[in-house]
Amino acid sequence: MLKLLLFCLLLVTCWPIAIAAVVLYPLIWLLLLPFRLVGLVVGGAFALIAAIFFLPVKVLRAV
Numbered sequence: 147m148l149k150l151l152l153f154c155l156l157l158v159t160c161w162p163i164a165i166a167a168v169v170l171y172p173l174i175w176l177l178l179l180p181f182r183l184v185g186l187v188v189g190g191a192f193a194l195i196a197a198i199f200f201l202p203v204k205v206l207r208a209v
Contacts, residue, residue, distance in 0.1 A: 153167075
C-alpha cells in the first residue's frame with residue numbers, strides 16, 4: 147500500500163518520471179532475473195553441501 151501511495155505522489159509531482167518508472171520496471175526486472183536464478187542455485191548448492199557435512203552428526207545423535 148505504501149508503494150502505491152508513493153507512486154501516486156510521484157505521479158502527481160513529476161509524472162514523466164512516474165511513467166518512465168512504469169515502463170522501465172519490467173525491463174529491469176527481466177534484466178535482474180538471471181541474477182536471482184543464480185542466487186537460488188548457489189544457495190541450494192550451499193544447502194546441499196551443508197547437509198552432506200552435517201549428515202554424520204545427525205546420524206550420531208540418533209544413535
